[in-house]
Amino acid sequence: MTAVQSAGSRSKLGLWTATALVVGNMIGSGVFLLPASLGAFGGVSLLGWLFTSAGALVLALMFARLSRMFPRPGGIYAYTREGFGDFAGFLVAWGYWVSICAGNAAIATAFVSYSSFFFPSLVREPWLGAAVAIASIWLLTWVNARGIREAGIVQLVTTVLKLAPLVAIATIGLLYLDLDNFTPFNMSGQSTLAAVSATAALTLWAFLGLESATIPAGDVNRPERTIPRATILGTALAAAVYVLGTVAVMGVIPPESLAASAAPFADAASAMWGPGAARLVAAGAVVSCFGALNGWILLQGQLPMAAAMDGLLPPVAGRRSSRGTPVWALVLSSVLVTAIVATNYAKGLVGAFTFVILLATLSTLVPYVFSSLALIRVLLRDRQRAGRKLARGIAVGTLALIYSSLAMLGSGRDAVFWGLLLLLAGVPVYAMVTRGKRSD
Numbered sequence: 001m002t003a004v005q006s007a008g009s010r011s012k013l014g015l016w017t018a019t020a021l022v023v024g025n026m027i028g029s030g031v032f033l034l035p036a037s038l039g040a041f042g043g044v045s046l047l048g049w050l051f052t053s054a055g056a057l058v059l060a061l062m063f064a065r066l067s068r069m070f071p072r073p074g075g076i077y078a079y080t081r082e083g084f085g086d087f088a089g090f091l092v093a094w095g096y097w098v099s100i101c102a103g104n105a106a107i108a109t110a111f112v113s114y115s116s117f118f119f120p121s122l123v124r125e126p127w128l129g130a131a132v133a134i135a136s137i138w139l140l141t142w143v144n145a146r147g148i149r150e151a152g153i154v155q156l157v158t159t160v161l162k163l164a165p166l167v168a169i170a171t172i173g174l175l176y177l178d179l180d181n182f183t184p185f186n187m188s189g190q191s192t193l194a195a196v197s198a199t200a201a202l203t204l205w206a207f208l209g210l211e212s213a214t215i216p217a218g219d220v221n222r223p224e225r226t227i228p229r230a231t232i233l234g235t236a237l238a239a240a241v242y243v244l245g246t247v248a249v250m251g252v253i254p255p256e257s258l259a260a261s262a263a264p265f266a267d268a269a270s271a272m273w274g275p276g277a278a279r280l281v282a283a284g285a286v287v288s289c290f291g292a293l294n295g296w297i298l299l300q301g302q303l304p305m306a307a308a309m310d311g312l313l314p315p316v317a318g319r320r321s322s323r324g325t326p327v328w329a330l331v332l333s334s335v336l337v338t339a340i341v342a343t344n345y346a347k348g349l350v351g352a353f354t355f356v357i358l359l360a361t362l363s364t365l366v367p368y369v370f371s372s373l374a375l376i377r378v379l380l381r382d383r384q385r386a387g388r389k390l391a392r393g394i395a396v397g398t399l400a401l402i403y404s405s406l407a408m409l410g411s412g413r414d415a416v417f418w419g420l421l422l423l424l425a426g427v428p429v430y431a432m433v434t435r436g437k438r439s440d
C-alpha cells in the first residue's frame with residue numbers, strides 16, 4: 001500500500017466528521033481564556049478577531065484548492081513535497097509532527113487544569129494531575145488505534161458538546177449586551193493599528209488546526225470533495241463562534257473585571273443565567289480539551305505514517321494494524337508526549353507551556369508558508385492545466401503567503417530561534433533514513 005492508497009473496506013471520515021475534526025482541533029482550551037487576554041484592549045480587539053478570521057479563511061481557501069489538486073495523506077507535508085521535493089517535505093513533516101506532540105502535552109495539561117474545577121485535588125497533588133493527563137493521552141491513543149471511525153465518532157460527539165455552551169453564549173448572550181462596556185473602543189493606550197496587530201497575534205492561536213482535514217486524506221471519503229468543504233465550513237463556523245462569543249462576553253462583563261477573569265465564558269454565563277450555567281461552561285471546557293486532544297492524537301499518527309510511506313521516515317512509522325491504523329506512529333508519538341508532560345509537571349507548568357504554545361504556533365506557520373509557495377509553484381509549473389483558474393489560484397496563494405509570513409514575523413525572536421533549531425535537529429534523521437535511497 002502506498003501513501004496515496006487506502007483500504008477500501010475501512011470506514012472513512014465523511015463531511016461532518018471531517019468538519020468536526022477541523023472545528024474540534026481549532027476550538028480547544030484557548031478560546032475559553034482569550035476574552036480575558038483581549039479585555040485590556042477593549043472593543044478594538046474585535047477588529048483583531050476579524051483580521052485573523054479573514055486571514056484564516058484565506059488559508060482555508062488555499063488548503064481547499066491544494067486538497068482538490070493533491071488529495072493525499074499528509075496534507076501540508078504532501079503539498080510541500082509536491083512543490084519542493086523530499087527534503088523540504090521532510091522538514092515540514094518533522095517540524096509539524098514535533099509541534100503536534102508538544103501541543104498535545106499542553107492540551108492534556110489544560111484538560112487537567114479545567115477538570116480541577118470539579119476535582120480540586122488535581123491541582124493540590126501534582127502527581128495526580130500528571131497521572132490524569134497521561135491517562136487521557138493513552139486512552140485516546142487507544143481510541144485512535146481502534147480505527148478512524150471510532151476516532152471520528154469521539155470527535156463528532158465532543159465537538160457538538162463543546163459547541164453547545166459557546167453557541168448559546170454567542171447567540172442568546174447578545175441579548176444581554178451593555179454597550180457601555182465597549183467604551184472607550186480602544187483601551188490599550190496604543191494606536192488602533194498597533195492594538196489590532198497585537199490582538200491579531202493573540203487570536204491566531206485559536207485558528208491553528210484549520211488544515212486538520214487535509215492530513216488523514218487517505219481515510220476521508222471522496223477527499224477531493226470532502227476535504228475542501230470541511231476545511232472552509234469548519235473555519236467559517238469557528239470564526240463565527242469566536243467573534244460572536246467574544247462580543248457577548250465583552251458586552252456582559254465590564255472591561256476591568258474581564259481582564260482579571262480566570263474563566264471569562266463561565267463568568268459571563270454566571271452573570272446571565274446563574275452559577276449552574278457557569279458549571280456547564282466549565283464542563284464544556286473540559287470536553288473541549290478532551291476533544292481537541294483526540295483530534296490532534298489522530299494527526300500525530302497520520303502525518304508520520306504518510307512520510308514513512310514515502311520513505312522519508314523510518315518504516316516502522318508507516319506500519320498499519322489490522323484495522324488500518326498507524327498504531328506504531330501513534331504509540332511512538334504518545335511516548336514523546338508522555339515524556340513532555342512528565343518533565344513539565346516536575347519543573348513547573350506556566351512558563352514552559354506558554355513557550356510551547358509560541359513554538360507550536362511558529363512550527364505551524366512554517367508549513368503554511370511552504371504550502372502557499374507550493375500552490376503558486378505548482379500552478380505556474382502546470383499553468384496550461386490550470387487554465388482560467390490560474391490567476392485566482394495564484395491570488396489565493398499570494399494572500400496566504402503574505403498573511404502567514406507576517407504572522408510568523410510576529411511570533412518573536414526566541415520562538416524563531418528555537419523553531420530553527422527544531423528543524424535542524426531533524427536533518428540527521430533525514431540523512432540516516434535516505435542514505436540507502438541515495439546509494440541505490
